[in-house]
Amino acid sequence: MNVLECEGLAKAFDELVAVDDVGFHIAAGETYGLLGPNGAGKTTTISMISGILESDAGKVTVAGKEITTRTTDGNAEIGYVPQDIAIYPDLTARENLRFFGKLYGIPKASLGPRVDEVLEVIGLSDRGDDRTEEYSGGMKRRLNIGIGLLHEPSLLILDEPTVGVDPQSRNSILESVELLGQSGTAVLYTTHYMEEAERLCDRVAIIDGGKIRAEGTRRELVELVGQRDTINLGVIGSAYRLVEALESMPEIHKITAADASVEILVDGASSVLPRILEVAQQSEVGVSGVEVVEPNLESVFLHLTGKALRD
Amino acid sequence: MRASMIIALKDLSQRIRDKSAILLGIVAPLGLALIFAAIIPDASDFTSDIQVGVVDDDRSAISAPFINDVLPSVEADGLLTVESYDSAETAIAAVDAGTISAAYIFPEGFSDSLQAGGEATVEIVGNVDDSIATQIAKAVLDSYLAEVDAVGVAVGAVMVSGGSDVAGIAQSVTASTSAVVLADVAAGNRELDATTFFSAGMAVFFLFFTVQFGVSSLLEERHFGTLPRLLGAPISRWSVIGGKAITSFVLGLISMIVLAVATTFMIGAEWGNPLGVLILMICGVMSALGIMALVAVVAKTPEQAANYQAIVAVALGMLGGTFFPLSQGPRILSLFSKLTPHAWFLQGLGDLSAGESLKAVVTPALALLAFFVVTIGIASIWRKEVLAP
Numbered sequence: 001m002n003v004l005e006c007e008g009l010a011k012a013f014d015e016l017v018a019v020d021d022v023g024f025h026i027a028a029g030e031t032y033g034l035l036g037p038n039g040a041g042k043t044t045t046i047s048m049i050s051g052i053l054e055s056d057a058g059k060v061t062v063a064g065k066e067i068t069t070r071t072t073d074g075n076a077e078i079g080y081v082p083q084d085i086a087i088y089p090d091l092t093a094r095e096n097l098r099f100f101g102k103l104y105g106i107p108k109a110s111l112g113p114r115v116d117e118v119l120e121v122i123g124l125s126d127r128g129d130d131r132t133e134e135y136s137g138g139m140k141r142r143l144n145i146g147i148g149l150l151h152e153p154s155l156l157i158l159d160e161p162t163v164g165v166d167p168q169s170r171n172s173i174l175e176s177v178e179l180l181g182q183s184g185t186a187v188l189y190t191t192h193y194m195e196e197a198e199r200l201c202d203r204v205a206i207i208d209g210g211k212i213r214a215e216g217t218r219r220e221l222v223e224l225v226g227q228r229d230t231i232n233l234g235v236i237g238s239a240y241r242l243v244e245a246l247e248s249m250p251e252i253h254k255i256t257a258a259d260a261s262v263e264i265l266v267d268g269a270s271s272v273l274p275r276i277l278e279v280a281q282q283s284e285v286g287v288s289g290v291e292v293v294e295p296n297l298e299s300v301f302l303h304l305t306g307k308a309l310r311d
Numbered sequence: 312m313r314a315s316m317i318i319a320l321k322d323l324s325q326r327i328r329d330k331s332a333i334l335l336g337i338v339a340p341l342g343l344a345l346i347f348a349a350i351i352p353d354a355s356d357f358t359s360d361i362q363v364g365v366v367d368d369d370r371s372a373i374s375a376p377f378i379n380d381v382l383p384s385v386e387a388d389g390l391l392t393v394e395s396y397d398s399a400e401t402a403i404a405a406v407d408a409g410t411i412s413a414a415y416i417f418p419e420g421f422s423d424s425l426q427a428g429g430e431a432t433v434e435i436v437g438n439v440d441d442s443i444a445t446q447i448a449k450a451v452l453d454s455y456l457a458e459v460d461a462v463g464v465a466v467g468a469v470m471v472s473g474g475s476d477v478a479g480i481a482q483s484v485t486a487s488t489s490a491v492v493l494a495d496v497a498a499g500n501r502e503l504d505a506t507t508f509f510s511a512g513m514a515v516f517f518l519f520f521t522v523q524f525g526v527s528s529l530l531e532e533r534h535f536g537t538l539p540r541l542l543g544a545p546i547s548r549w550s551v552i553g554g555k556a557i558t559s560f561v562l563g564l565i566s567m568i569v570l571a572v573a574t575t576f577m578i579g580a581e582w583g584n585p586l587g588v589l590i591l592m593i594c595g596v597m598s599a600l601g602i603m604a605l606v607a608v609v610a611k612t613p614e615q616a617a618n619y620q621a622i623v624a625v626a627l628g629m630l631g632g633t634f635f636p637l638s639q640g641p642r643i644l645s646l647f648s649k650l651t652p653h654a655w656f657l658q659g660l661g662d663l664s665a666g667e668s669l670k671a672v673v674t675p676a677l678a679l680l681a682f683f684v685v686t687i688g689i690a691s692i693w694r695k696e697v698l699a700p
Contacts, residue, residue: 052542075545086536090325102317103544147540 003154003186009058018044020210031187033201041210042190046157050080063154079153083160085140089133093143104151122146138169157188194298213304222295229269230293233262236286245283314546318554336521336566340513347509348578361444362392364402364414371422381455412444413437507581510574512633515656519599519624521566525559526604530613563596583663587672591659594679598652601686608693627651652682
């Protein structure tokens, strides 16, 4: 069953079209990524999905309830973690959580235990009564996410939650998101980090210029644009002799030689590599190193939009 | 409403914690009221040794009650010591010599002129070195003339100093044109005593700084990034605005009540009928809330809002007569002051302190509510922009 369904979302700010006919769905337990560079329309899209921003067109339902800026019922199904740290610095973590817990209608009797539980999950149990202005950036980020998790939403929306985070906290956040997916929560995750999308997301939408350019699993996206694996061989002896020997192999699409290396573009590196090494041995060319580069979402994005993710 | 209360409780706890609201809402106005009350004494503190003279060349039914009834009564209260003089020249000479601080001179034909519908003049001659005594003497006469509803009666005040030409001054007194023309003296012009005036003045002046904490916190929510969280919560957008309004209202009302109680017990301020005062306070807080909300929606950042609000609060406070009684300024200032909630609030208190019934607060209260309705109405036009994530 789909937790989130949105279709035909559009939003323009004066002349600037920020989002144009965006639609997708997310099932329970699925982590869905919106991958795109800054200004691609990710935040505008999730602002409309979470009922913060009024859309010009389109429809959003979460757990079967329609979401607009005027409705409130469905908002309780959504946990929203904004890109910027959104906590009150002069309140403690516990007070921040209690405040938002009350706003989300968590019953008084269960609010205290739930706050303790979330503090435990985000690793702030021992600092829960300190004012958040005394926290490190990573601790604030974890609390930022904790507030989104507090009311156990059906859909958790995370807007670039690792921007500006140290590597240790980043890893902790990514592990938390992985656990969420396993617990059955639908997760909408926006990022411009290709590695995060590849690690966390069951499906990814490539978004640029306010439009979704492609959508699917990582493998589907790679196949969609016909990307191939690259094998880089370090050679001892004549690289050109190896090139001549390999040219007749039908699995090889392109081969380029340099002084001590050969770059080979193939379909399915794992199946072709043993045969290549065999030909090298037969040609009396030594192999000093092997590197297999599989196509990634970065290259998919480059192929689809003609620009790099971090442009 | 539930969500608004949750937001308001959170905001109030933040404000109490950072102490800024307590400082601006209670400590600063109370401190200034105490200082003003200490350095500007009430009449009872400095009039016991004021000596005035009186000359009645008119000997009419208008001058006689003042000389025979009012002045002895004031003298009995210990406010003034009165001495009669035969002529303007001798009275002015006594003023010049410092024997008396001021002299009332009812010129011959005063009442005839008045009864003929012309402009009549009563002169008060005061010592240049004792202007406060002269002002008090003038205030006593003003009150009397107000009671007889002497529209068109003129009072001239002339200061004399040592070595002056007594005869010339006497002549100028007789020939002088009016320095102050009394208008219809209605309940609205009744003034508070100095202690109550400065207590109420400081309370309403700082009220505008206190209520800004609530309305401006909407900009702080955006600054801290928490506004999108509030907008994404399962609550209506009006709940967010309502929470901020409740915060402003509670802070403003608490500061006013604390100040009223504190100044009553600490320096003897007389605010008047408690119910009437409470009505004025509630309406005053609402007017301040509306004006500060309007200023806040125009601003883009909390810092900008604080600057704008400070400018508006000080300008309205000055124009509204919170630092000095408007009766001591030009009449046009008194008219312009009606464009401020401060003047209406102080007018309402003045009427109450003069012993008027609760009816006296109706007009000031309605005027204060009008400020609220108009400013909140205009602020609502910008509401969408304010709540943009």
